[in-house]
Amino acid sequence: xxxxxxxxxxxxxxxxxxxxxxxxxxxxxxxxxxxxxxxxxxxxxxxxxxxxxxxxxxxxxxxxxxxxxxxxxxxxxxxxxxxxxxxxxxxxxxxxxxxxxxxxxxxxxxxxxxxxxxxxxxxxxxxxxxxxxxxxxxxxxxxxxxxxxxxxxxxxxxxxxxxxxxxxxxxxxxxxxxxxxxxxxxxxxxxxxxxxxxxxxxxxxxxxxxxxxxxxxxxxxxxxxxxxxxxxxxxxxxxxxxxxxxxxxxxxxxxxxxxxxxxxxxxxxxxxxxxxxxxxxxxxxxxxxxxxxxxxxxxxxxxxxxxxxxxxxxxxxxxxxxxxxxxxxxxxxxxxxxxxxxxxxxxxxxxxxxxxxxxxxxxxxxxxxxxxxxxxxxxxxxxxxxxxxxxxxxxxxxxxxxxxxxxxxxxxxxxxxxxxxxxxxxxxxxxxxxxxxxxxxxxxxxxxxxxxxxxxxxxxxxxxxxxxxxxxxxxxxxxxxxxxxxxxxxxxxxxxxxxxxxxxxxxxxxxxxxxxxxxxxxxxxxxxxxxxxxxxxxxxxxxxxxxxxxxxxxxxxxxxxxxxxxxxxxxxxxxxxxxxxxxxxxxxxxxxxxxxxxxxxxxxxxxxxxxxxxxxxxxxxxxxxxxxxxxxxxxxxxxxxxxxxxxxxxxxxxxxxxxxxxxxxxxxxxxxxxxxxxxxxxxxxxxxxxxxxxxxxxxxxxxxxxxxxxxxxxxxxxxxxxxxxxxxxxxxxxxxxxxxxxxxxxxxxxxx
Numbered sequence: 096x097x098x099x100x101x102x103x104x105x106x107x108x109x110x111x112x113x114x115x116x117x118x119x120x121x122x123x124x125x126x127x128x129x130x131x132x133x134x135x136x137x138x139x140x141x142x143x144x145x146x147x148x149x150x151x152x153x154x155x156x157x158x159x160x161x162x163x164x165x166x167x168x169x170x171x172x173x174x175x176x177x178x179x180x181x182x183x184x185x186x187x188x189x190x191x192x193x194x195x196x197x198x199x200x201x202x203x204x205x206x207x208x209x210x211x212x213x214x215x216x217x218x219x220x221x222x223x224x225x226x227x228x229x230x231x232x233x234x235x236x237x238x239x240x241x242x243x244x245x246x247x248x249x250x251x252x253x254x255x256x257x258x259x260x261x262x263x264x265x266x267x268x269x270x271x272x273x274x275x276x277x278x279x280x281x282x283x284x285x286x287x288x289x290x291x292x293x294x295x296x297x298x299x300x301x302x303x304x305x306x307x308x309x310x311x312x313x314x315x316x317x318x319x320x321x322x323x324x325x326x327x328x329x330x331x332x333x334x335x336x337x338x339x340x341x342x343x344x345x346x347x348x349x350x351x352x353x354x355x356x357x358x359x360x361x362x363x364x365x366x367x368x369x370x371x372x373x374x375x376x377x378x379x380x381x382x383x384x385x386x387x388x389x390x391x392x393x394x395x396x397x398x399x400x401x402x403x404x405x406x407x408x409x410x411x412x413x414x415x416x417x418x419x420x421x422x423x424x425x426x427x428x429x430x431x432x433x434x435x436x437x438x439x440x441x442x443x444x445x446x447x448x449x450x451x452x453x454x455x456x457x458x459x460x461x462x463x464x465x466x467x468x469x470x471x472x473x474x475x476x477x478x479x480x481x482x483x484x485x486x487x488x489x490x491x492x493x494x495x496x497x498x499x500x501x502x503x504x505x506x507x508x509x510x511x512x513x514x515x516x517x518x519x520x521x522x523x524x525x526x527x528x529x530x531x532x533x534x535x536x537x538x539x540x541x542x543x544x545x546x547x548x549x550x551x552x553x554x555x556x557x558x559x560x561x562x563x564x565x566x567x568x569x570x571x572x573x574x575x576x577x578x579x580x581x582x583x584x585x586x587x588x589x590x591x592x593x594x595x596x597x598x599x600x601x602x603x604x605x606x607x608x609x610x611x612x613x614x615x616x617x618x619x620x621x622x623x624x625x626x627x628x629x630x631x632x633x634x635x636x637x638x639x640x641x642x643x644x645x646x647x648x649x650x651x652x653x654x655x656x657x658x659x660x661x662x663x664x665x666x667x668x669x670x671x672x673x674x675x676x677x678x679x680x681x682x683x684x685x686x687x688x689x690x691x692x693x694x695x696x697x698x699x700x701x702x703x704x705x706x707x708x709x710x711x712x713x714x715x716x717x718x719x720x721x722x723x724x725x726x727x728x729x730x731x732x733x734x735x736x737x738x739x740x741x742x743x744x745x746x747x748x749x750x751x752x753x754x755x756x757x758x759x760x761x762x763x764x765x766x767x768x769x770x771x772x773x774x775x776x777x778x779x780x781x782x783x784x785x786x787x788x789x790x791x792x793x794x795x796x797x798x799x800x801x802x803x804x805x806x807x808x809x810x811x812x813x814x815x816x817x818x819x820x821x822x823x824x825x826x827x828x829x830x831x832x833x834x835x836x837x838x839x840x841x842x843x844x845x846x847x
Contacts, residue, residue: 167301175285180225201307203241218271220259239332255473260293260638275472280427294571294637361650378471379405475615512546536602547675564754575836677786703775709801714757
């Protein structure tokens with residue numbers, strides 16, 4: 096059994112080992128330690144369930160595939176899930192080596208059909224999760240066996256998701272594969288499929304390769320087997336030289352940064368910093384790339400680092416030996432630093448930040464030290480700052496969360512809603528100070544779940560806002576729509592529909608100021624459109640980047656000198672007369688994702704998904720009914736006031752389906768109830784003028800059982816209720832498709 100020097104990780108290993116049956120432990124279907132060519136034969140028996148006597152070769156791939164295909168239709172960030180960290184060929188788990196091989200092969204076959212006779216080139220990368228190196232090896236070798244050239248870093252080492260995305264666009268590649276589960280728990284993994292734009296696959300793109308897997312299964316059933324070729328690890332189509340010559344693409348990325356957020360004005364500010372900024376490098380994998388970027392920008396001496404070693408257990412961050420209910424078991428809160436949980440006594444706390452040990456790490460650093468926390472694939476950012484405990488009441492009044500480090504010092508923990516409001520405001524002021532602001536109309540793209548303070552600020556600044564469903568691929572889709580209109584009619588107003596069905600006029604030749612989401616991902620635009628090596632143009636990159644956020648945040652910190660970020664945030668509220676100053680997010684998990692017993696995990700997940708769907712349908716069915724004219728807003732208020740007698744819905748202005756959730760707009764707040772697209776979870780978001788009120792509404796609505804009341808049944812009949820999800824999908828796909836940029840990608844003549 097695999098062992099670790101970390102006691103908690105050892106407990107995880109032991110639990111996984113004990114709950115893995117011997118027939119899984121003894122599987123040796125494909126051996127990637129064999130560096131030569133070999134063939135894996137997919138058998139008809141593999142498709143059916145395992146039976147010791149009747150089907151000892153059973154892998155139950157049909158059941159695996161049913162879940163995989165289902166998630167492909169709705170996934171917001173790659174097709175992800177838990178894996179057997181010790182035995183990656185375990186097909187009982189959503190993410191497994193066999194599944195990775197099948198998906199990679201299917202994508203390769205789709206690409207070959209579309210681009211017959213062309214040299215297909217893709218990029219592949221990973222972060223530091225369990226089995227990521229194995230999956231990267233498998234992906235590159237299968238693509239090579241199918242004639243696809245794969246660009247990988249030297250030694251197939253780690254790179255961030257945004258760098259893989261950037262390279263796919265900048266080098267005009269057909270796309271890429273990236274292995275990550277973002278800020279999810281350690282045992283989770285996923286492949287984020289990147290298209291030729293460097294953005295994540297939309298559902299229609301995912302379904303192309305999902306259908307190809309089905310074809311492979313059909314062939315296997317009919318013929319009895321299907322041969323999958325795996326190339327040698329030294330196949331020349333697995334190319335480390337191209338990225339090696341450009342320092343993994345860091346040189347190109349630094350050039351891009353200097354045209355945007357890392358102009359001399361920002362770099363000069365950062366170089367005035369007297370107190371060093373701490374970078375919390377969760378998982379360790381961001382360090383390898385970010386340290387090079389900062390060095391090439393000549394600002395690396397302004398930062399200190401925590402956790403520079405790469406560790407798939409993420410240095411125990413977010414890990415506990417008991418569940419939230421106090422049960423003795425391994426439990427993982429993920430590495431999302433903004434997650435708030437409740438202790439047994441009802442006290443709220445930050446479980447991830449508690450495991451970062453800042454009472455010790457920041458002990459000898461001066462008050463005012465800023466900590467920038469980035470996740471394993473380095474696309475999200477959380478901003479914290481130490482302040483004197485005397486500021487506690489002012490922070491509480493402003494809705495800024497904090498924890499006590501000692502009797503004198505507290506650590507403010509800004510939500511992404513708060514942090515990014517500061518960054519967009521600062522960046523706007525930078526553009527104005529350089530007399531660039533009026534050169535173009537400005538716009539931003541945000542998810543509906545993000546703060547309404549962003550919309551209020553934008554309105555005050557004359558910035559147009561396009562609201563979209565959750566997921567950065569949705570943001571990228573709007574970018575591409577804007578670019579198509581700029582290309583076809585550069586002198587016309589660019590008008591884009593948001594997910595509320597409002598046409599948003601962005602003006603003539605607009606520029607993106609900011610794009611982001613409340614979960615910690617953001618990107619900034621450039622003054623000049625970004626150009627790929629073969630002449631494609633973009634208003635911004637397609638993936639969120641913690642590096643961009645770190646550069647802007649560092650310049651802001653330097654600009655403020657000794658003024659705390661919290662005071663700057665309050666100043667923005669005052670300057671822009673912002674009403675919706677407070678925000679909240681409630682994550683309702685219906686099961687323990689870290690459960691190592693896969694059968695128990697599956698059962699609890701299925702039960703949890705039923706609860707999630709019931710909760711979702713209670714609100715969604717009414718939103719769709721209002722949209723179709725089958726229900727009036729007053730009737731919705733009646734249903735909600737009856738179901739939640741301790742809440743008041745009299746000032747509800749609208750209820751709308753927003754692509755992946757239900758948005759309730761009040762005169763003084765908003766609440767969005769959204770089912771997770773990847774797990775048995777419900778997320779409830781809120782923003783408004785009173786923190787206590789939005790927390791109450793989000794908690795109660797998010798945790799509601801979804802049981803239909805008599806009034807609900809009166810206005811929403813059973814047939815309509817059962818079809819609400821289908822109607823919602825139709826509306827979502829219509830939103831995605833309207834004005835979509837479907838220009839075919841043409842493979843260029845590569846110079847490498």
